[in-house]
Amino acid sequence: MIEFVNFYLFPALAIGSIYALGAVGISMIFGILRFAHFAHGDLMTLGTYGVLAMAAIVPVNPLLLIPFGIALTIVSALLVDRYFYKPLRELPTIYTVISSFGIALVFRSIVQLVWGSQNQVFFTGVKPPMVLFDTFRVSVLHLQAVILTAIIAVLLHYFLTVTRTGRSMRAVADDPELAEVSGLDTAKVIRWTWIIGASLAAIAGTFAALNTSVHPNLGWNLLMPMFAAAILGGIGKPMGAMAGGFIIGLAEELSSYHWIGDDALISPSYKTAVAFVLMIGLLIFRPQGLFKGRLL
Amino acid sequence: MELTGLFFYAVSLLILGGIYAILCLALNVQWGMGGLFNAGIAGFYGVGAYTSAILTTPASSKHLGGFGLPVPLGLIGAAILAGLAGWAVAKICVRLKSDYLAMASIGIAEILRLVIVNESWLTNGSLGLSRIPRPLADLTTGRMGDVVFLGFVWFVVLLVYLAASRLHDSPWGRSLRAIRDNEASAAATGKDVEKFRIQTFVIGCAIMGIGGALSAHYFRFLSPTATDPLLVTFLVWVMLMAGGSGNNRGAILGALTIWTLWSVTEIFTNRLPPEWATRSSFIRMLLVGLLLQVVLQRFRSGLLPEKSPPVKFRKE
Numbered sequence: 001m002i003e004f005v006n007f008y009l010f011p012a013l014a015i016g017s018i019y020a021l022g023a024v025g026i027s028m029i030f031g032i033l034r035f036a037h038f039a040h041g042d043l044m045t046l047g048t049y050g051v052l053a054m055a056a057i058v059p060v061n062p063l064l065l066i067p068f069g070i071a072l073t074i075v076s077a078l079l080v081d082r083y084f085y086k087p088l089r090e091l092p093t094i095y096t097v098i099s100s101f102g103i104a105l106v107f108r109s110i111v112q113l114v115w116g117s118q119n120q121v122f123f124t125g126v127k128p129p130m131v132l133f134d135t136f137r138v139s140v141l142h143l144q145a146v147i148l149t150a151i152i153a154v155l156l157h158y159f160l161t162v163t164r165t166g167r168s169m170r171a172v173a174d175d176p177e178l179a180e181v182s183g184l185d186t187a188k189v190i191r192w193t194w195i196i197g198a199s200l201a202a203i204a205g206t207f208a209a210l211n212t213s214v215h216p217n218l219g220w221n222l223l224m225p226m227f228a229a230a231i232l233g234g235i236g237k238p239m240g241a242m243a244g245g246f247i248i249g250l251a252e253e254l255s256s257y258h259w260i261g262d263d264a265l266i267s268p269s270y271k272t273a274v275a276f277v278l279m280i281g282l283l284i285f286r287p288q289g290l291f292k293g294r295l296l
Numbered sequence: 297m298e299l300t301g302l303f304f305y306a307v308s309l310l311i312l313g314g315i316y317a318i319l320c321l322a323l324n325v326q327w328g329m330g331g332l333f334n335a336g337i338a339g340f341y342g343v344g345a346y347t348s349a350i351l352t353t354p355a356s357s358k359h360l361g362g363f364g365l366p367v368p369l370g371l372i373g374a375a376i377l378a379g380l381a382g383w384a385v386a387k388i389c390v391r392l393k394s395d396y397l398a399m400a401s402i403g404i405a406e407i408l409r410l411v412i413v414n415e416s417w418l419t420n421g422s423l424g425l426s427r428i429p430r431p432l433a434d435l436t437t438g439r440m441g442d443v444v445f446l447g448f449v450w451f452v453v454l455l456v457y458l459a460a461s462r463l464h465d466s467p468w469g470r471s472l473r474a475i476r477d478n479e480a481s482a483a484a485t486g487k488d489v490e491k492f493r494i495q496t497f498v499i500g501c502a503i504m505g506i507g508g509a510l511s512a513h514y515f516r517f518l519s520p521t522a523t524d525p526l527l528v529t530f531l532v533w534v535m536l537m538a539g540g541s542g543n544n545r546g547a548i549l550g551a552l553t554i555w556t557l558w559s560v561t562e563i564f565t566n567r568l569p570p571e572w573a574t575r576s577s578f579i580r581m582l583l584v585g586l587l588l589q590v591v592l593q594r595f596r597s598g599l600l601p602e603k604s605p606p607v608k609f610r611k612e
Contacts, residue, residue: 036395038335087593094333094394098533099592101335101398105530106585109578117578220526224406227399269414276403283388283396 008257014142014211016249017149021204022222023229023241024156025197031173031236032193035093038100039080040201040226041219042107047073047202048209048218049115055122062122062210063144069202076107077198078191104220111216120214145207152200153242160238165192173236224272225252228279234289243291248275307442309559314449315510317551319532321453321460321544322503328542328602329469330496331476332390333398337504337532338525339405342412343381344374344505345512346419349428352513360418367431371452371509378505379498381408386497390490397497405525413520424519428512449510453548456503460544463499465605472496473542473604527581531558534584537591540598549599558584 022044029037050072054065080103088095160166165188171179172189180186205219212218229248233240252275256268282289319337326332334340348370351363365373385404389397412419419425430441431448463469474482475489483489512518531554539550558580565576591598 030395036399038398084589084593094331094398095592095596097333097395097398098537099589101530101533102585102588102592105526106582106589109582109585112578113575113582224399224403227403231396231399267414270410273407273410276407279403280388280400283392283400287392287396 008253010138010142012250012253013246014139014145014207014249015253016246017145018204018208018211018222018245019225019229019249020149020242020245021152021200021207022226023233023245024238025200026226027230027233027235027241028169028173028193028238029197030230032169032176032189033085033093033096034176035096035100036227037197038097038223039104039107040197041221041223042104042111043073043077043198044201044205044208044219044222045111045216046076046107046205046219047198048205048214049111050202051206052115052120052122052209052214062206066203066206069206070199073198073202074195077194081190081194108216108220115216117216122210122214141207141210145211148203148207149242152203153239156196156238156242159196165189169193221272224279225249225275228275228282231279231282231287232289234291237289237291240289240291244289247290248278251275251278304439304442307446309556311442311446311449311514312511312559313552313555314446314453315507315514316532316535316555317453317548318456318507318510319504319528320535320539320547320551321456322500322507323532323536324541324544324547325460325463325503326496326500327536328547329464329472329476330493330500331394332386332493332497332500333394334401334497334500335398335529336385336401336403336405337529339401339408340378340382340501340504341508341511341528342405342408342520342525343378344508345518346412346425346508347377347505348374348509349425349512349518350418352429353425353427367429367513370513371506374505374509375502376505378508379502382501382504383494383498385501386494390493390497405529409520409525419520422520424517425512426517428516428518430513430516445514449514452506452510456506457544457548460503460547464544468492468495469605531555531584534588534591536598537588538595538598540600540602542602543598543600546598546600546602553599554584 022040026037026040029035029040047069049069051062051065051069054068055062058065084099084103085096088099160170168179168184169189169192171182171184172186176186179189201219204222208222209218225248226245229244230241231244232247233242233244252271255274256271319341323334323337326334348367350360351365351373352367352370354364381404385397385400389400413422415421416423430445432444436444471482471487472492474485475487475492479489532551535550535554536547537550538554539548540546561580562577565580566573568576
C-alpha cells in the first residue's frame with residue numbers, strides 16, 4: 001500500500017498535473033481558434049529552454065525562473081499567431097493545423113540550433129524525498145507540481161467566471177459569430193487565449209524537465225497524452241482539460257502497477273500507448289468528452 | 297572518376313526521390329483529393345517497410361521471418377497491412393472534424409513505433425533487420441545493382457501514378473472532390489461521405505506502405521532509429537504542398553524538387569567546419585518549416601495547380 005502511494009500514486013499525480021497544464025492550453029486554443037495546435041508541445045520545450053538558459057546565469061531554484069520561460073513562450077506564441085496563423089484564419093482550419101505542424105518543427109530546430117540537441121539537466125545529484133506522517137516519502141518536486149497546479153486551477157476558474165475577459169473567452173468558445181455581433185473584442189480574446197496557453201505551457205514544460213531532463217523532444221513526446229486529456233475533458237472546457245490531464249496521468253502510471261499477480265499490468269515500455277488507447281476509446285464512444293464539451 | 301561518382305550520386309538521389317514521389321502520390325490521394333489530414337505518414341511507411349522485410353528475408357533466429365518470398369509479394373503484403381492499419385484509424389476518425397484524424401494518425405504512428413522497438417521477436421527491436429533482398433539482384437553485380445533498383449523504383453512510381461491518375465479522373469475521384477469541397481451538398485446528392493473517406497484513407501495508406509517497403513529493399517537494413525519519423529512525414533507534406541496538392545504530376549515534381557534541394561544543400565553544409573556541420577541540419581529543418589509557411593500563405597496551389605479532368609462524352 002505504502003509502496004503504491006510512494007512509487008505510483010504521487011509520481012502519477014505529478015505527471016497528471018504536467019498534462020493538465022498543457023491540456024488547458026490545447027483545449028482553449030481548440031475551443032476558441034478551432035484548430036488542434038500541434039506546436040503546443042514544442043512551445044513547452046521552448047519555454048523550458050528559456051528557464052534553463054536563465055538557470056545557467058542565476059543560480060536559484062529553477063521554479064523561481066519560470067517567469068522568464070513564460071515571457072519567452074508568450075512572445076513566441078503571439079508572434080507566431082500574428083505572422084503564421086492569422087493569415088490563414090479565413091481558410092478552413094485544417095490549413096492552420098498544417099501550419100502549426102510546421103511551426104512545431106521550427107520551434108524545435110530553433111531550440112536545437114541555440115542550445116544543441118544533447119540531454120541537459122537542471123541539477124545533478126539526488127534530492128532526498130520529503131517524509132510525510134513518517135510513512136509516505138514524496139519527492140518535493142512532485143508535491144510542488146501538484147500544489148502549483150491546484151493554485152492555477154483555482155485562479156483560472158476565477159478568471160473565466162468572474163472577469164470580463166474570461167467571460168468573453170467562454171462566449172467566443174461557445175459561439176464565435178454570436179460573440180462577434182454582440183460586440184465582444186475577438187482579437188483580445190484570441191490574445192488572451194495565447195497568453196494563458198503559452199504561460200501554462202512554460203510551467204508544464206519546466207516541471208516535465210525537472211522531473212526527467214531537458215531535451216529537444218521533451219514537449220513533442222507529451223503532445224499525444226495532452227491531446228488525449230483535452231479530448232477527455234471536452235474541447236473548450238479548461239477545467240475538464242485539467243481533470244482529463246490527471247486522469248490520463250493516473251491511467252498511464254498506474255497501468256504499470258502490479259494489480260494482478262507480480263507482473264506489471266501493462267509493460268512500462270507501452271506506457272505512452274495507454275493515453276492513445278484511451279483517446280481512441282473516447283473518440284469511438286464519447287467524442288464530446290466526459291464533461292459534455294463540444295464536438296467540433 | 298569524378299564523373300562516375302556524380303552518376304551514382306544522381307542514381308541514389310533519384311531512388312530516394314522516387315520513394316518520396318510514391319509517398320507524395322499517396323498523400324495526394326488522401327489530402328489532395330480527399331482533404332484528409334494524415335500526420336502519421338511515417339507510421340504507415342514503417343509498417344510497409346517491416347512487413348516487406350519480414351516477408352522476404354531468409355530465416356533468422358532473431359526475428360520472425362524465413363518466408364523468403366519474392367519482393368513483389370513483399371510489396372503487396374506491405375500494401376495490405378499498411379492499408380489495414382489505415383482502415384482502423386479511418387473507421388474511428390473520419391466522421392469527426394479532420395483535426396481528430398490528425399491526432400489519431402500521429403498517435404497510431406507512435407504506437408507502431410513502440411511495437412517495432414519493443415517486440416523484438418517480431419522485428420529484432422532496436423538492432424534491426426538485415427539481409428533484406430533487392431529485387432532483380434542477380435541481373436548485375438556491384439554498384440550497377442543500384443541502377444537496376446532505380447529502374448524498379450520508377451517502374452513502381454509509374455504504376456502508382458497511373459493508378460492515381462485513373463482514380464483522379466474516375467467518377468469516384470469526382471465524388472471525392474465534391475465531398476472535399478462541399479460535404480453537405482455531396483451528401484445531399486446521395487454520396488456516402490464516410491465510405492468514400494475510409495476508402496481514400498485506406499488507399500493512401502496502402503501506397504505509403506509500398507513506399508516504405510521500397511526503402512527497406514533499397515537500404516537492405518532496417519532499424520527503428522534509421523529514419524526520423526517526423527522528418528519523413530514533414531518532408532512529404534512540404535513536397536505535396538509545394539508541388540501542388542490535387543495534382544498527381546505536381547506531387548511527383550514536388551517530391552523531386554524538394555528532395556533535390558534537401559540533398560544538395562547537405563553537400564554544401566557537410567563542407568562547413570564540424571561545429572557548424574552538425575548545426576546546419578537544424579538550419580535546413582528551420583528553413584523547410586518556414587518554406588511550408590510561405591507556401592501555405594502565398595502559393596497554396598503549388599507548382600502545378602490542381603486541374604479538373606475534362607469531361608468526356610461518349611460518341612454516339
